[in-house]
Amino acid sequence: MKASLITSSVVHAMVLTLALASFGSPEPFEVMDVESLPVDIVPVESITQIQQGDKTAPKAEKSSPVPTKRPDIVENAENVGENTVDLKNTPTPNVKPKETESAAAPEKTEKAPPTPDPVQEEIKASEEQAPAPEPVPQEVAALPESKPEVKPETKPEPVPAETKPAESPEAEALPDNVPTPQMKPKVEKAAEKPVEKPVEKKPETETAKADTKTAEQKKKEQKKAASAKESDFNADEIAALLNKQDPSGGGAKRATEQASLGGKKTTGGNTLSMSEMDALRGQIQNNWSIIPGMADASDVRIKVTIKLDESGAIIGEPEVEATGGTDAARRALSGGARRAVLKSSPFKGLPADKYDSWSEVVVNFDPSSML
Amino acid sequence: MEQVGLAATADVTLWSLFMQAGLVVKLVMIGLLAASVWTWAIMVDKTIAFNKARRQFDNFEQVFWSGQSLEELYRTLSDRQTSGMGAIFVAAMREWKKSFERGARSPIGLQMRIDRAMDVTLAREAESFEARLGSLATIGSAGPFVGLFGTVVGIMTSFQAIAGSKSTNLAVVAPGIAEALLATAIGLLAAIPAVIAYNKFSADAAKLSARMEGFADEFSAILSRQIDEKLQTRQAAQ
Numbered sequence: 356m357k358a359s360l361i362t363s364s365v366v367h368a369m370v371l372t373l374a375l376a377s378f379g380s381p382e383p384f385e386v387m388d389v390e391s392l393p394v395d396i397v398p399v400e401s402i403t404q405i406q407q408g409d410k411t412a413p414k415a416e417k418s419s420p421v422p423t424k425r426p427d428i429v430e431n432a433e434n435v436g437e438n439t440v441d442l443k444n445t446p447t448p449n450v451k452p453k454e455t456e457s458a459a460a461p462e463k464t465e466k467a468p469p470t471p472d473p474v475q476e477e478i479k480a481s482e483e484q485a486p487a488p489e490p491v492p493q494e495v496a497a498l499p500e501s502k503p504e505v506k507p508e509t510k511p512e513p514v515p516a517e518t519k520p521a522e523s524p525e526a527e528a529l530p531d532n533v534p535t536p537q538m539k540p541k542v543e544k545a546a547e548k549p550v551e552k553p554v555e556k557k558p559e560t561e562t563a564k565a566d567t568k569t570a571e572q573k574k575k576e577q578k579k580a581a582s583a584k585e586s587d588f589n590a591d592e593i594a595a596l597l598n599k600q601d602p603s604g605g606g607a608k609r610a611t612e613q614a615s616l617g618g619k620k621t622t623g624g625n626t627l628s629m630s631e632m633d634a635l636r637g638q639i640q641n642n643w644s645i646i647p648g649m650a651d652a653s654d655v656r657i658k659v660t661i662k663l664d665e666s667g668a669i670i671g672e673p674e675v676e677a678t679g680g681t682d683a684a685r686r687a688l689s690g691g692a693r694r695a696v697l698k699s700s701p702f703k704g705l706p707a708d709k710y711d712s713w714s715e716v717v718v719n720f721d722p723s724s725m726l
Numbered sequence: 727m728e729q730v731g732l733a734a735t736a737d738v739t740l741w742s743l744f745m746q747a748g749l750v751v752k753l754v755m756i757g758l759l760a761a762s763v764w765t766w767a768i769m770v771d772k773t774i775a776f777n778k779a780r781r782q783f784d785n786f787e788q789v790f791w792s793g794q795s796l797e798e799l800y801r802t803l804s805d806r807q808t809s810g811m812g813a814i815f816v817a818a819m820r821e822w823k824k825s826f827e828r829g830a831r832s833p834i835g836l837q838m839r840i841d842r843a844m845d846v847t848l849a850r851e852a853e854s855f856e857a858r859l860g861s862l863a864t865i866g867s868a869g870p871f872v873g874l875f876g877t878v879v880g881i882m883t884s885f886q887a888i889a890g891s892k893s894t895n896l897a898v899v900a901p902g903i904a905e906a907l908l909a910t911a912i913g914l915l916a917a918i919p920a921v922i923a924y925n926k927f928s929a930d931a932a933k934l935s936a937r938m939e940g941f942a943d944e945f946s947a948i949l950s951r952q953i954d955e956k957l958q959t960r961q962a963a964q
Contacts, residue, residue, distance in 0.1 A: 356767070356771050358771075359767045359768070359769075359770035359771035359774065360763070360764075360767035360771075362766075362767070362770050363763050363764070363765075363766035363767035363769075363770055364763050364767070366766060367759070367762060367763050367766065374740060375739065375740050375741055378739065378740050
């Protein structure tokens with residue numbers, strides 16, 4: 356036994372040394388030096404749908420619109436064209452687009468320019484007429500110092516004293532309004548017109564009536580003047596504010612590649628993808644408190660139709676339709692669905708460029724799956 | 727080649743694996759290695775012993791059936807240290823001589839005594855054949871479990887180390903697990919030969935025992951015939 360034990364030990368020692376020698380350190384696995392690639396999941400709609408291109412150009416692997424010449428100006432433009440503003444309509448060929456020169460809004464002055472409304476002019480005219488010979492309204496208006504002198508002159512001559520009360524406030528009001536350096540010749544023209552009118556209209560006989568009228572008008576005019584001080588709207592300067600550029604259509608997106616067959620606009624995935632739809636559904640479900648253990652809830656199917664504005668908020672009331680199950684369960688669940696939809700109102704995460712597809716959304720729910 | 731950080735420590739030779747292991751795992755490995763040494767020692771010993779016994783049986787049977795006088799054979803064997811068939815023969819002859827030569831009256835009693843003597847010797851010889859086969863069986867059945875125990879402990883400690891290092895990098899995890907698995911490997915290494923050897927040697931021992939039993943029965947028959955003959959001649963003489 357001793358001999359065999361020694362034999363065994365010796366053999367073991369030999370085998371172990373052999374194993375240590377032969378096993379050694381196993382060769383490490385060779386790892387290929389592969390460059391890592393970012394992997395992204397892209398919805399197939401963006402490729403399968405119509406791509407922006409030219410309708411008449413030959414087919415190519417990648418559709419591209421007719422190349423444009425001008426450098427890119429507008430960011431995020433959608434419509435291809437040479438325009439400086441991104442417009443959807445087709446370009447008008449003859450017009451060469453030019454820089455728009457729109458007038459700046461007039462500076463707000465301390466004193467508002469006189470409002471050349473016909474009413475005021477009428478009053479002026481009537482005032483001129485009532486006193487006999489002095490046709491110098493403009494000068495009176497222009498020179499505030501002359502006003503007190505003018506008044507006494509005009510006063511005694513008119514027949515009754517009716518014009519007086521009318522005139523004195525008017526005259527006082529006038530100098531305030533008058534000094535307007537910006538006045539355009541047009542104003543005078545406009546002023547002349549109403550001058551003639553009252554001449555024809557007003558017969559001399561009805562002076563009394565006219566006087567009362569003028570009194571009322573004056574009140575009106577005072578109000579107007581007050582309001583004119585607040586807004587600096589000048590109807591005569593409207594023309595200056597108008598954009599005189601001829602309408603030119605076309606988008607502002609620049610294309611650089613060879614034209615090839617394609618649509619007018621990329622309609623890349625104009626339908627909501629499953630994940631986007633699920634996100635919408637999830638927002639509703641989060642706000643939906645389903646009463647657990649409700650009888651017959653599993654048979655009810657709910658269809659919710661929502662109209663959304665561009666910010667994701669609900670327009671109007673959501674339409675909720677419930678089918679199947681008992682009447683009570685239907686009522687309870689459809690009420691819950693309505694509350695959930697209203698509660699989750701501005702919906703988040705909807706892609707703005709697909710608004711067309713989610714302006715009206717139909718969402719179907721199976722309440723049994725949410726219990 | 728300069729290796730940085732973990733790669734430098736990830737030495738996975740058998741020796742380094744053993745040295746990295748914890749105390750329990752080390753003890754398990756050493757124990758299993760000792761068991762393996764013991765297993766092989768028994769195997770070597772048994773192989774030698776069984777071969778020797780087989781050779782002895784062959785020689786003895788040859789001599790026994792050669793027509794040599796049993797008295798003579800007894801005389802030559804009784805001086806030597808005998809084992810196996812020789813021992814059985816010597817025991818039976820001794821008993822026969824003791825009883826018969828002193829003039830035993832009952833042949834049945836004599837026969838019984840001779841059988842008893844042979845049975846005792848047979849049992850002793852059979853026991854010597856089966857000695858240490860039990861330890862082979864134990865190593866064969868318990869070795870894998872002991873190795874598994876070492877592995878479980880090793881993996882436990884290596885997971886604790888991972889929790890401590892807060893990194894699940896495979897380079898951190900792998901050496902600990904490899905080291906733990908070494909314990910199971912050694913357990914299997916000891917257990918597999920032990921099981922095979924146990925099966926083989928227990929079968930051999932059973933075969934040798936059967937051979938001895940056959941000889942004992944034969945010799946018993948011969949002796950019984952001899953007893954009858956001697957008794958008849960003695961009765962005739964009287």
